[in-house]
């Protein structure tokens with residue numbers, strides 16, 4: 001079969017789309033005929049290499065995908081050949097102290113398909129049963145592939161971890177990215193008053209369309225100053241910051257007293273200059289969040305499948321053009337998710 005892969009970490013030129021041994025499912029795994037995959041910023045980090053991350057090379061990237069079940073291992077009970085499924089990429093042990101309390105994303109062995117172990121951007125993939133969700137008939141493959149990682153991340157971060165409630169002011173930074181555009185929709189669904197930043201009029205229009213009540217062009221104006229103006233100097237109750245080093249201080253500055261800073265990523269770097277005085281004086285909370293528990297993923301995906309909320313597709317490319325997909329993410333071109341489809345699907 002063909003798979004996206006790389007044998008060394010490095011720039012976009014290390015990415016290839018080439019032959020790879022066909023996967024065979026273990027007892028607890030399902031073999032999936034992949035119809036579409038979606039990119040996440042973590043694909044860029046994985047390609048570049050992360051400290052402490054040692055991968056089996058060549059590595060197949062990809063945490064999001066959807067397709068049809070071809071074959072199931074003997075212990076699999078939830079799926080059978082022909083079922084439509086999507087990947088939910090968080091892998092947990094089910095046995096540790098945290099898993100026993102139902103906090104699967106805090107598992108001491110928590111890892112992510114595509115980041116720490118072989119991913120799913122290939123014609124076929126063997127995936128643990130626990131990492132698959134059912135996709136109803138009628139849902140487009142692009143939607144099914146694009147939704148799981150970012151929507152479950154936004155859902156847990158805003159609702160379970162951030163406790164966002166109706167009427168609160170929520171600022172979402174980088175609303176054009178995958179997590180950002182999901183967070184705008186989840187915050188709006190929760191009844192919050194949503195503020196969103198992006199870098200162009202076109203992206204801000206998309207953000208408005210998805211539920212942002214106020215939009216800020218962060219390249220044209222200082223977003224922390226703008227938030228002070230828009231909120232009568234009070235600040236917002238919650239900031240969603242997956243940008244990291246470039247925005248951290250201004251995120252703290254944008255918060256009202258007692259406000260919560262939610263973080264689930266750091267695309268511009270993870271060691272920002274910070275302002276401890278502001279944290280204690282204003283009694284701020286910094287709250288981390290990663291992925292979601294299976295039940296949280298089920299809850300948000302139900303809303304995606306019925307069309308209440310939706311991933312926006314920025315571009316769909318053949319898997320052989322995955323390097324171009326990375327370029328779009330790195331250069332922040334467009335709005336929403338980049339989808340990749342096995343080249344062979346175009347010939348069918």
Ligand SMILES: [Zn+2]
Nearest residue numbers: 093096099107
């Ligand atoms: Zn565990």
